[in-house]
Structures are given as structure tokens and as C-alpha cells.
Amino acid sequence: MLDLSAAAQPATAAHLFQRRRRAQRRATGLTLVALVVLLGLVVASLAVGSRALSPVDVMSALFSDRRDAVGVIVFELRIPRTLTALLAGSCLGVAGVLMQAVARNPLADPGLLGVNAGAAVGVVVAIAFFGVGTAAGYVWFAFAGAAGAALLVNAAARPGRRGDTIGLVLAGVALSACLGAVVRIITLADDDTFESFRFWAVGSFERRDPDVAAQLLPFAIAGVVLAAAVARGLDQLQLGADLSRSLGVSPAAVVVVAGTAITLLCAVATSAAGPLAFIGLLVAHLVRRVVGRGVRTSLPLAALTGAALTLASDVIGRTIALPGEVEAGIVAAFVGAPLLLWLVVRKPS
Secondary structure, three states, X not given: OOOHHHHHHHHHHHHHHHHHHHHHHHHHHHHHHHHHHHHHHXXXXXXXXXXXXXXXXXXXXXXXXXXXXXHHHHHHHHHHHHHHHHHHHHHHHHHHHHHHHHHOOOOOOHHHHOHHHHHHHHHHHHHHHHOOOOHHHHHHHHHHHHHHHHHHHHHHOOHHHOOOHHHHHHHHHHHHHHHHHHHHHHHHHOHHHHHHHHHHHOOOOOOOOHHHHHHHHHHHHHHHHHHHHHHHHHHXXXXXXXXXXXXXXXXXXXXXXHHHHHHHHHHHHHHHHOOOOOHHHHHHHHHHHHHOOOHHHHHHXXXXXXXXXXXXXXXXXXXXXXXXXXXXXXXXXXXXXXXXXXXXXXXXX
């Protein structure tokens, strides 16, 4: 008698393999498309501003030793802010995918572990007590505040249950509320601190020092390396804690490594540009919609998509209010919120 169950198993395995191959090919194609779009946005970022430059002027400045007004605008003003936007956006994109995979919650945001609130406290302390008044000066205070907040969240979670993401998220929400109160107390008590802090809090890439991106790049690389290393474990963790253990994966170790990567990536982005709303959350939903839930296949596309959305927000902000500009954080929130709502209410195809 023919054993139908035995014949069905290879067919099922082959079907799953084919689905995985199709998802990988689709992710590769979309990654190439995102890269082309991102290159176009880079050229637009170098050309758009209070003084518009043609693509010919931009290329001439990039590939020559021009020291005229065009060269100064490109190299001293627009390249630093473009690099900072690329760095912050790619970090938020990767952190968004990791955060939703760790929390197993589509509403999880990269700032959920208290990173944004910790960075805000660091900036407020720098302004109010150390007299720091430049974006380059804020960076290390913001990074220290973000890292400190993440460490407190991990310490608040029970040491014996690091695989329990619910406790980790609850600790992050509670700490964010407390740190937000600290920020409000300090800014309300000092008008000068409030005036300086509010420009950082809206999320802007204006007047970024050329060294900001270079200073934060090693931490971003470390975060991306950790994300790549833990991606396979996160994919297996989505099968359930018991099944992942049977596959040789330690849920606690995966959560700790992923949390460290999220901390580094969010700290870099928030330190460089302030809190950018919806970028990480929106990227995670976009990527999951087009390539599925696999973390390993999502990370490259998430990095490019996050960078493109952030840079597009900055370019739009410089375009709609000439000769002034609207901060990228405001544009990201204004455009990202309706787009995220559309993605949520729209039925999957």
C-alpha cells in the first residue's frame, strides 16, 4: 500500500524551500532597488537647500578640488548632514526589525527600551549643567544617557528571566516615563535649557559637525555586526521558546545580544539627530510586508529603507519651507504616521 504521508513530507519540504528561495530573490531585488533610490536621494540631498545646486555642480564639486562657494556648501554643509542622516536612518531601520522580532509585537518601537528618553536626559544635563551648546557636544552625553537607560532596563528585568521580553518591554516603558518627567522638570525650571533642548528634540540634521558621523560609526558597525550575528537566532525564536531550545538556541542569550544591538543602534541614531518618530516602526512594517518576517533577509533592506526614509524627510523639509527648513523629525512624523496607519489597516495581499 502506498504511504501517502511519506510522499507528502518531501513535497512539503520542497515547497517550503521554494518559498524561501522566492523570498530571498525578492529581498535581493528590492534591496538593489532601494540602493538605487538611496543614491538618487543622496544627490538630491547635496543639491537641495537654501541655495539650489544642479547635479552637474554637485558632481563637479565631488570630483574636483573646488574651493568656491559651491565646494564649501557641498563639503562643509551638505555632506556632513547627508552622512549623519544615512547613519541615523540605517541604524533605526535595523533596530526596528530587531525590536519587533524580540518583542514579537508589531507595535514595538526602537525607543521602547528607554533609549530615546535616556538620550534626552543626557542632552538636557549637557545643556543645563555643562553649558554645551552644539550638536557635536551633545553626542556623547546623549550616547551615555541612552546606554545608561538601556542598562537600567536590563537590570530591572529579572536576571533569571532574560528571555522574558514582556518584562523587558514593561521596564522600558516605566523608565521612559520616569526619565521623561526628569526632562520636563529640568526644562521647565530653566528657559534657556528649554530653548536649546527643543531644537534637538524635534530631530534635525542642520549644522552637523563633519566629525559626528565618524565618531559614532564604530558603535553603529558594532550594532550591525551584533544584529547580523543574532538574526538566525531571532528567526528560530519566532518558532517558540521550547522549539528554539530544541534547535540549540538560547532564548535568553538571543534577547541579551539583540537588546545590546538595539541599544547601540538607537543610541547612535538618537545621539546624532534627536528622536526621529516612526522611522524604525515604519521600516519594520514596510519590510515585513514585502519580504516576510525573516530577520536575516530583512536586515539589508531595512538598513537601506531606513536611510532612504530619513534622508527623504530631510530633503522634503529643506524643500517645503525655502529659504528656511522644517526639521526632519517633524516631516518624518507628519508623513510617517498616515503611511503607518495605511499599512496597519490595509489587508495583507
